[in-house]
Amino acid sequence: MEKKSIYNWKNNLFGTKSTLYRNEAVIGSLESINWNLDAHVSIHNDQFRFKNKGFFNPYTEIRNQHxxxxxxxxxDTWTTKATISLIDKKYTWRSKNMWMTSWQIENEQGEIVEIKPSSLNNGGKIESFEHSELILSISLYLQKRITLMVSMVALIPLFTVLLG
Structure with missing residues (x-):
């Protein structure tokens, strides 16, 4: 069995940048504009862009540095599950529990990448058997996306009170 790799990420104060570490060495980052679902990820020498499309049937394009x-x-409808389609593989992303405190990306062979955010240290951990900069980038992006979506939903009552 392949060895599991463990990565950690830490977000900046405003959540616009996440820095990815392996063994405390910086290996990459995710950058986005506040309240925007688009992002740019760099890991080692690989760069990927995530461009959100659609509103009622949302999907995200993944583009390389070219x-x-x-x-x-x-x-899916509530953005709590997704299908990731790459050129040669398909993956499923979903919450591991009803509290949405842990997430997983699973390939067709059942191999899993676990994404475990931590609100205490404003970051989290990614545990992966798949050694791919693209899958790491997708993991970071999906974590950023769900954090942003949950934050937006949490603000709806505040805006209702302020505008009401």
Whole structure:
């Protein structure tokens, strides 16, 4: 059995940048504009762009550093599950529990990447048997996306009170 790799990420104060570490060495980052679902991820020498499309049937394009479309992510209605389609593989992303405190990406062979956010240290951990910069990038992006979506939903009552 292949060895599991463990990565950690830490977000900046405003959540616009996440820095990815392996054994405390910086190996990459995710950058986005506040309240925007688009992002740019760099890991080692690989760079990927995530461009959100659609509103009622949302999906995200994944492009490489040459702006070539290399995959997409299609979300279910509540954005708590998604299908990741790459050129040669398919994956499923979903919450591991009803509290949405742990997430997983599973390939067709059942191999799992676990994403475990931690609100205490404003970051989290990724445990993966798949050694791929693209899958790491997707893991970081999906974590950023779900954090942003949950934050937006949490603010709805506040805006209702302020505007009401």
């Amino acid at each position: 702006n070539e479309l290399i995959g997409d992510i299609e979300y």
